Amino acid sequence: MKPLSVKNIRKTFTLSRKQRKIEQTDAARKVAVDNVSFEARPGEIFGLLGPNGAGKTTTLRCVATLIRPDEGDISVDGFSVLTDAGNVRKRIAFLTNELKLEDHFTPTYLYRYFSRLHGIDDDVANTRREAIFKRFGIDKFAEVKVADLSSGMKQKTSLAVSLVHDPDYIVFDEPTNGLDVLTARTVTDYLQELRDQGKTVILSTHILSVVEKLCDRVGIIIDGEMKAMDTLTRVKAASSDGELETLFFDLVEASAGESHA
Amino acid sequence: MRNIWTIFRKELYRVFSDRRLILMIFILPGVSIFAMYWLIGTLIHNQMEAVREHTIVIYEEHMPATVRANLESLADLDDPITFSFLDDETYDLATLKDLVREGDIDIALVFEADFEAKIDDYHIDDPPVVDILHNYGRQHSSFAYNTVSSVLETYRSDKLLGRLENPDHALIFASVYHADDIVDERRIAGQGLAMLLPFLTIIFLFSAAMSIGPDSIAGEKERGTVATLLITPIKRSEIAIGKVVSLGLLTLASAISSFIGIVLSLPRLMQADTNNIDYAIYGVAEMLLILFTLMATVLIIVGLIAVISAYARTIKEASMLIMPFYLVTMIIGIMSSFGTEPSQSLWVHFIPIYGAVNFLNGVFVFDYAVANFVVVVATSVLYTTAFVVLLTRLFNSEKVMFQK
Numbered sequence A: 001m002k003p004l005s006v007k008n009i010r011k012t013f014t015l016s017r018k019q020r021k022i023e024q025t026d027a028a029r030k031v032a033v034d035n036v037s038f039e040a041r042p043g044e045i046f047g048l049l050g051p052n053g054a055g056k057t058t059t060l061r062c063v064a065t066l067i068r069p070d071e072g073d074i075s076v077d078g079f080s081v082l083t084d085a086g087n088v089r090k091r092i093a094f095l096t097n098e099l100k101l102e103d104h105f106t107p108t109y110l111y112r113y114f115s116r117l118h119g120i121d122d123d124v125a126n127t128r129r130e131a132i133f134k135r136f137g138i139d140k141f142a143e144v145k146v147a148d149l150s151s152g153m154k155q156k157t158s159l160a161v162s163l164v165h166d167p168d169y170i171v172f173d174e175p176t177n178g179l180d181v182l183t184a185r186t187v188t189d190y191l192q193e194l195r196d197q198g199k200t201v202i203l204s205t206h207i208l209s210v211v212e213k214l215c216d217r218v219g220i221i222i223d224g225e226m227k228a229m230d231t232l233t234r235v236k237a238a239s240s241d242g243e244l245e246t247l248f249f250d251l252v253e254a255s256a257g258e259s260h261a
Numbered sequence B: 001m002r003n004i005w006t007i008f009r010k011e012l013y014r015v016f017s018d019r020r021l022i023l024m025i026f027i028l029p030g031v032s033i034f035a036m037y038w039l040i041g042t043l044i045h046n047q048m049e050a051v052r053e054h055t056i057v058i059y060e061e062h063m064p065a066t067v068r069a070n071l072e073s074l075a076d077l078d079d080p081i082t083f084s085f086l087d088d089e090t091y092d093l094a095t096l097k098d099l100v101r102e103g104d105i106d107i108a109l110v111f112e113a114d115f116e117a118k119i120d121d122y123h124i125d126d127p128p129v130v131d132i133l134h135n136y137g138r139q140h141s142s143f144a145y146n147t148v149s150s151v152l153e154t155y156r157s158d159k160l161l162g163r164l165e166n167p168d169h170a171l172i173f174a175s176v177y178h179a180d181d182i183v184d185e186r187r188i189a190g191q192g193l194a195m196l197l198p199f200l201t202i203i204f205l206f207s208a209a210m211s212i213g214p215d216s217i218a219g220e221k222e223r224g225t226v227a228t229l230l231i232t233p234i235k236r237s238e239i240a241i242g243k244v245v246s247l248g249l250l251t252l253a254s255a256i257s258s259f260i261g262i263v264l265s266l267p268r269l270m271q272a273d274t275n276n277i278d279y280a281i282y283g284v285a286e287m288l289l290i291l292f293t294l295m296a297t298v299l300i301i302v303g304l305i306a307v308i309s310a311y312a313r314t315i316k317e318a319s320m321l322i323m324p325f326y327l328v329t330m331i332i333g334i335m336s337s338f339g340t341e342p343s344q345s346l347w348v349h350f351i352p353i354y355g356a357v358n359f360l361n362g363v364f365v366f367d368y369a370v371a372n373f374v375v376v377v378a379t380s381v382l383y384t385t386a387f388v389v390l391l392t393r394l395f396n397s398e399k400v401m402f403q404k
């Protein structure tokens, strides 16, 4: 299995009048991600740490082939998101809370539906479904419509559905956002389990403790730019007092100073 | 192919597993149309009954005895028409006009004093004359006029026949005329349908597609479920085809529900002219032509609505953007249904929707060319393909799919 590598990607959005008002800017374009590169390797969890609006979701959406970087490229298992998006999609799972499941269907139906769209045989799909539904406690709610599930159960169903094809690359945007402690714990435990199976895991977060608990390597992204990247231990070592938090706030302050200057 | 089938099945399951949607898409259109037309038909029926039951107040001068006898004999019909003759008084023309205008008299027939003598001794420069006074603005009067006219017509043709030296000639003439009549009747029966059905059906198709298309595509964007679909490795063209075909089938089923509603209620609605409409005048060939033309039209309509729904950000926006196209379709339907005879020009059939409605009109009056059918179906496939290509592009466009 090859690493997932992001090479010098840049993504710019054209702002609508409404967006310009929200962002309080006159600029017609917004650089969301600027020359970002990193590599996530099999058997490790790579964390993308940054404040709100830093460009984390945009970066991960580029990885997931939902949007295309203007410049640079991303390679997943040797396939380029620009020229081989179909092969990339076969190999990755992408999770974010903006990806929703249709209210009307049950977890069982959706699992089967997405299995088929991934070309998984029904037999294989059934075996996998039983295992993962049990693992997340979805089995008791397998025939309940998504609309009637608790938000935690919805999130777990989304996770299960995103993994129908047992992919080697898992991309997870803000995995614990909006989850109660118990569900969050189930999810983070599972991410570690996937890592231990040798899969490549990328997650984004604005919560320092998530990085400290889960990640092997971390990249700190602020204002669309990658400000620091290394193993967690070495990033911490670069901080004045050995704390991730100190380094993070120093970088945020430095960046704010830059943009005011 | 397999992915198209998977999407197709899921879209159908979405509808068929939802009692509310089944009711809205398949039951309600048919039932409400039936109820509406039945009600209108019943109202017309009651009004006609009232007119028929009314005793026609008739004034006459010098009416030939046979005419009077014929009018009086109408009281013996199963559905009797009765007259009350004002025999006691005589009015001048001006007074009569006032009385008819006010509705005190339904109809006045003033025959010349020597009317019958003039018929027997006919001179072209001095023909027998009858003044008929009636008032189209009054239902009783206009019904009286229609009734009296047909009795007078019978009287006239009897007199004409009496002039022929050999009555057998008349018989031969009549039977030839009769043979012609059969074809004509089929055409006439069809004409009523040709006016209403294609227009109504296209409108029903459109509103059915409008009630499910935006939800299935713009709705998925609005609810954020389309991204979940877009990160699977299936081709965007497969999503487009799966959506269009499933929407097409649902739309067709919904339109068929409306269609059944019309077919069942039309006899009631059209009884003004005929007591029952004989659909059996149409053979298997016509039925198949109608079905295929409808299917071709459904695809165009659904393709259009799918493209608009994919472009729109929300269901509401989609419905708004579809509105102008709905109006244009209505106008097309009205133009080709209430206009002149269906056109047989090949070129007309290249125009989307208009060509199909025109062709349907032709089928209903048994006046159609197979070449036109081929053009309607072939162009529909072409237009739909163009819509699917466009839809695929929209699904591929991150701006359209994820604009905020």
Ligand SMILES: Nc1ncnc2c1ncn2[C@@H]1O[C@H](COP(=O)(O)OP(=O)(O)O)[C@@H](O)[C@H]1O
Pocket (backbone or CB within 6 Å): A013, A014, A015, A019, A030, A031, A032, A050, A051, A052, A053, A054, A055, A056, A057, A058, A059, B402, B403, B404
């Ligand atoms: N579709 C879009 N159109 C315009 N601007 C966008 C769009 N998506 C993101 N942005 C902008 O790009 C920047 C980065 O956003 P995002 O990647 O969502 O940040 P994060 O996930 O780190 O909070 C933000 O300023 C955001 O407003």
Ligand SMILES: [Mg+2]
Pocket (backbone or CB within 6 Å): A056, A057, A058, A173, A174
């Ligand atoms: Mg984000």
